[in-house]
Amino acid sequence: MTPVATPxxxxxxxxxxxxxxxxxxxxxxxxxxxLALISxxxxxxxLYLMLYAPFVAGVQIILYAGGIMVLFLxxxxxxxxxxxIRERQFNKQWLIGIVAAAAxxxxxxxxxxxxxTLFPAGRATYAESQNTQGVASLLxxxxxxxxxxxFEIASxxxxxxxxxxxxxxxxxx
Amino acid sequence: MDALLNISxxxxxxxxxxxxxxxxxxxxxxxxxxxxxxxIELILNAVNLNLVAFSHYWQGLHGPTALxxxxxxxFVITDAAAEAAVGLGILIAFFRNKETVNMDEVNxxxx
Numbered sequence: 001m002t003p004v005a006t007p008x009x010x011x012x013x014x015x016x017x018x019x020x021x022x023x024x025x026x027x028x029x030x031x032x033x034x035l036a037l038i039s040x041x042x043x044x045x046x047l048y049l050m051l052y053a054p055f056v057a058g059v060q061i062i063l064y065a066g067g068i069m070v071l072f073l074x075x076x077x078x079x080x081x082x083x084x085i086r087e088r089q090f091n092k093q094w095l096i097g098i099v100a101a102a103a104x105x106x107x108x109x110x111x112x113x114x115x116x117t118l119f120p121a122g123r124a125t126y127a128e129s130q131n132t133q134g135v136a137s138l139l140x141x142x143x144x145x146x147x148x149x150x151f152e153i154a155s156x157x158x159x160x161x162x163x164x165x166x167x168x169x170x171x172x173x
Numbered sequence: 174m175d176a177l178l179n180i181s182x183x184x185x186x187x188x189x190x191x192x193x194x195x196x197x198x199x200x201x202x203x204x205x206x207x208x209x210x211x212x213i214e215l216i217l218n219a220v221n222l223n224l225v226a227f228s229h230y231w232q233g234l235h236g237p238t239a240l241x242x243x244x245x246x247x248f249v250i251t252d253a254a255a256e257a258a259v260g261l262g263i264l265i266a267f268f269r270n271k272e273t274v275n276m277d278e279v280n281x282x283x284x
């Protein structure tokens with residue numbers, strides 16, 4: 001598809017993402033943070049679509065906004081957050097933390113202002129219909145799938161994570 | 174003005190950097206473990222946005238089938254799912270023992 005009003009949608013989605021991120025780290029109530037994080041993730045899926053990555057956008061919505069965030073909300077409702085809402089929200093090292101983050105931000109600004117000529121100004125367009133096929137042929141095709149072994153290792157990692165989560169949440173280890 | 178309206182890869186990288194910084198601030202300053210875990214998710218998402226943006230750039234150099242960045246982003250999402258499951262399992266075990274979700278009270282392994 002030919003892109004329509006790219007700057008408008010980019011700044012809209014980027015603005016939703018940044019505002020959602022700020023809300024995640026400033027809200028007292030963890031449920032509000034989780035909802036802000038969901039809006040950030042959905043806006044990010046929109047940005048993936050603008051980068052011609054529809055498969056990653058779908059995975060982002062189904063797995064991140066649908067799966068992981070439900071897990072987060074479940075745990076928030078399992079534990080009692082009444083006490084933590086009344087407590088101080090930021091720790092004693094918050095000033096040092098912000099200074100460290102500002103130093104990192106300065107590094108980013110320096111790198112991006114120095115290296116901005118390395119990136120092409122315009123953006124190419126690709127056919128979305130071939131994206132999923134391309135990703136799949138890198139992941140599981142016997143001839144071109146150079147990430148096949150990594151894919152199997154990832155499934156092993158998920159198995160280990162499932163067993164680990166069950167063992168961690170057990171009443172008596 | 175033209176640099177602002179002509180959306181390039183760099184714009185996506187700047188958004189990713191801003192999100193990464195927000196995540197770092199959240200991890201370093203918040204006391205609630207749940208929100209610290211959510212900040213880690215923010216950091217992983219910032220990295221994912223960078224990976225997909227670089228994948229778009231790489232496609233411009235090597236043709237539309239060079240989707241290595243997107244494949245890597247899918248691996249990062251897998252890792253994030255595993256990390257969330259284990260982290261929240263640890264959180265439930267911690268809450269059962271201490272009746273709190275405060276980061277400052279996680280000091281059993283402190284020397």
